[in-house]
Amino acid sequence: MAEDKGAGAKAFRLANALLLSLLAVAAFYPIFYVLVASVSDPVKLYAASKVLLFPQGFSLAAYKIVFTNSWIWRSYLNTLFYVVAGGALSIFVTLLGGYALSRKYLPGRSVFLVIVTITMFFSGGLIPTFIIVNGLGLTDTVFAMILPSAVSTYNLLVMKTFLQGLPDEMEETSRIDGANDFTILWKVMAPLAAPALAVVSLFYIVSIWNSYIAPTIYLRNRDLFPLQVILREILLSGNTNSTNLNLSVSGGNEDYQAYSDAVKYATIVVATVPILCVYPFLQRYFVKGVMLGAIKG
Amino acid sequence: MESAQAANRSTAAPARLKLRRAIGRYWMLYVLLAPLLLYYVIFCYLPMFGIVIAFQDYRATRGVFGSEWVGFKHFAAFFSSEYLWRTVRNTLSISGLGLVFGFPAPILLALMLNELRGGAFKKTVQTITYIPHFISVVVIVSIVMNFVSTKGLINELLALLGAEPIRYASDPSLFYPVYVISGIWQTIGWDSIIFLAALAGVAPELYEAATIDGAKRLRRIWHVTLPGIAPTIALMLILRMGGIMSVGYEKIILMYNPGIYEKADVISTYVFRRGLSDGQYSFAAAVGLFNSVVNFILLLAADRASKRLGQSGLL
Numbered sequence: 001m002a003e004d005k006g007a008g009a010k011a012f013r014l015a016n017a018l019l020l021s022l023l024a025v026a027a028f029y030p031i032f033y034v035l036v037a038s039v040s041d042p043v044k045l046y047a048a049s050k051v052l053l054f055p056q057g058f059s060l061a062a063y064k065i066v067f068t069n070s071w072i073w074r075s076y077l078n079t080l081f082y083v084v085a086g087g088a089l090s091i092f093v094t095l096l097g098g099y100a101l102s103r104k105y106l107p108g109r110s111v112f113l114v115i116v117t118i119t120m121f122f123s124g125g126l127i128p129t130f131i132i133v134n135g136l137g138l139t140d141t142v143f144a145m146i147l148p149s150a151v152s153t154y155n156l157l158v159m160k161t162f163l164q165g166l167p168d169e170m171e172e173t174s175r176i177d178g179a180n181d182f183t184i185l186w187k188v189m190a191p192l193a194a195p196a197l198a199v200v201s202l203f204y205i206v207s208i209w210n211s212y213i214a215p216t217i218y219l220r221n222r223d224l225f226p227l228q229v230i231l232r233e234i235l236l237s238g239n240t241n242s243t244n245l246n247l248s249v250s251g252g253n254e255d256y257q258a259y260s261d262a263v264k265y266a267t268i269v270v271a272t273v274p275i276l277c278v279y280p281f282l283q284r285y286f287v288k289g290v291m292l293g294a295i296k297g
Numbered sequence: 298m299e300s301a302q303a304a305n306r307s308t309a310a311p312a313r314l315k316l317r318r319a320i321g322r323y324w325m326l327y328v329l330l331a332p333l334l335l336y337y338v339i340f341c342y343l344p345m346f347g348i349v350i351a352f353q354d355y356r357a358t359r360g361v362f363g364s365e366w367v368g369f370k371h372f373a374a375f376f377s378s379e380y381l382w383r384t385v386r387n388t389l390s391i392s393g394l395g396l397v398f399g400f401p402a403p404i405l406l407a408l409m410l411n412e413l414r415g416g417a418f419k420k421t422v423q424t425i426t427y428i429p430h431f432i433s434v435v436v437i438v439s440i441v442m443n444f445v446s447t448k449g450l451i452n453e454l455l456a457l458l459g460a461e462p463i464r465y466a467s468d469p470s471l472f473y474p475v476y477v478i479s480g481i482w483q484t485i486g487w488d489s490i491i492f493l494a495a496l497a498g499v500a501p502e503l504y505e506a507a508t509i510d511g512a513k514r515l516r517r518i519w520h521v522t523l524p525g526i527a528p529t530i531a532l533m534l535i536l537r538m539g540g541i542m543s544v545g546y547e548k549i550i551l552m553y554n555p556g557i558y559e560k561a562d563v564i565s566t567y568v569f570r571r572g573l574s575d576g577q578y579s580f581a582a583a584v585g586l587f588n589s590v591v592n593f594i595l596l597l598a599a600d601r602a603s604k605r606l607g608q609s610g611l612l
Binding site for chain 1 (some may be wrong): 319324325326333334336342344345357361383410413418421422424425426432435439440441443448449450453454482485486490492494547551568569573585586588589596604
C-alpha cells in the first residue's frame, strides 16, 4: 500500500492503532477476567472488587473441586466421544458426498444440488424434527448426538467448492493409470483437499463441542450428558446439587457462595481451553473456509 | 467426460436406458453420494413432511397418519392471541437493532485492520476478536450474566460513576442492549473475515492514484475502499434482511426468565417453550411454519433485490 507521510497520516495511524487496542482489550477482558478469577483464592475473590486486574491471592482449590467431580469428568468423556465419533462420521460423509457433487459430469448432479441447497432456506423446524428423531427411536441414545446434525450444508458446500476448484488433470491422469473413483478420492483428492478438510473438521468439532440444544432436547439419561449440559446446570441454573459438586467448606453461607462462584470460573476454563487450543493452528485456513462457503453453485 | 455426456444427451435413448447407463458408468460416485442423500432424506425432508402436524391435533400415540385433521385451527389460535404481536415485535426489534449496530461493526473493524501495515499487532487483534466465536453459547451467556448481575462488574462500574444500579433479571428494558452488545462481542471478529478478504481484493493502483491526488486517509477510505467492497457489503446486507424474522432460541433461552418475557420472548423461543416444555406439538409446529413461510418470502424478496442491484442473487 502507498505510504503517505506527514503529521496527519501519523495521527491517523496512531488513533487507529489506539482504537483497535481498546477494542481488543475490551474483547479480551471477559476471558482474562475468568482466567484470573479461576486461580484466585475463592474467599478473597468474593470479598474483592469485581473490577479484576490481578488474581486475588492464588489458589487452585476451585480446580481441585472441578477435577474431582465425577459428573464433570463423565460429561467431559461423553463430549470427547461425541466429538471423535460424530466428527469422524460428519467429515467422512461430507468428503464423500462433496466429492461426488463436485464432479460436473455426474448425471443428476443439479437435482442433488437443489435437494441439498433447499435445506439452507427451508427446514421442517424444531418440532417436526424432534418428532422424527423421537420416532426413529434415537432419543436417549448416543446417536441423537451424532446423527441429526451429522451434515452441515455450509460445510458440504465448502468441501464441494474446494474439490471442484482442483485441476481436472489430477483426476484424468489417475484415470488413465486405471484408478477408479474410490482410489482417486482416497489417494489423490483427499490429500489435496487437506485445507478444506482442516476447516470443515474444525467447524464440525466446534459445533459438536459447543452443542447444548440437541442434548437438552433428546437426552434424559444423565450418564449420556455432554459437558455443555452439565455446564449449563452449574453456570446458569446455579444448580450444584444434581452435579454433586463438593462445596463442603468449613465457613458459613458466604464461604459456600464464594466457592460456588470460583468453581464456575474454573469450570469455564476447563471446558473452553481445549477448543481454543485447536483454533490458532487452523487460523490460516479461516479466510479460505469463509470464502468458499460464500460462493454458490 | 463432457463430450461423453453430450453424446449421451444427443442419442434419443429412452429415459430408463439412459438412467441405467448412467448408474452403470458412475455407480461408484452414487455410492459415495448415498450416505449424504440418506442423511438429507431422513433428517431434513422427513421433518419437512412432518410439518403436516401443524394442521392436525397431533397425538404421539396416533402418529402423523392417525391424528385428527383440524385445518388452520392452530394458526387461527396464534393469530388471535396476544403472543403474535409480542413475539413478532420482539423478533423484529432484536433483528433491527442487530442490523443497525451489529452489521456495521465488523465492517468498521475490517476497515481499521486494513489500515494497519500487517505484522504482529494486526494478527493479535484478529486472534482476540475471533475467540468468542469458538466459545459455547452456554459459557458466553454465563459470563455476560455474571457481568450484569446485581453485584457484578457493570453495577460496580456504574456505582463508581454514581449511577443507579441495573437489575437485569427483573428489568425487561435491559434485554435488548445486553443481547445486542454481547452479540457484537461474539461475532465482530469472525464476521470481519469476509470483509477483510474483500478489502484484500481492492486494486492497489486505485489507492496509489488516490494518494497521488493528495486524498486524505478518511476521504480515500470513503471514495476508494468502501466502493471497492460495496458489492460484498450489499450482499451481506441483503442476506441479513432476508433473515430479519429469524432470531434463534439458543442464546435467548439461556438469557431470559418469565420476568422479562415481555421483551425477550421471540417467535423461536415461543415455539420452543410451547412445543417442548408444554408438549403442544401441533400448535408449536404451526407457529414455526408461519415463521418459516415468512422467512422464505423475505428471502425471495432479498434475492430479487440482490438481482436488481446487479448481483448474482442468492438462489
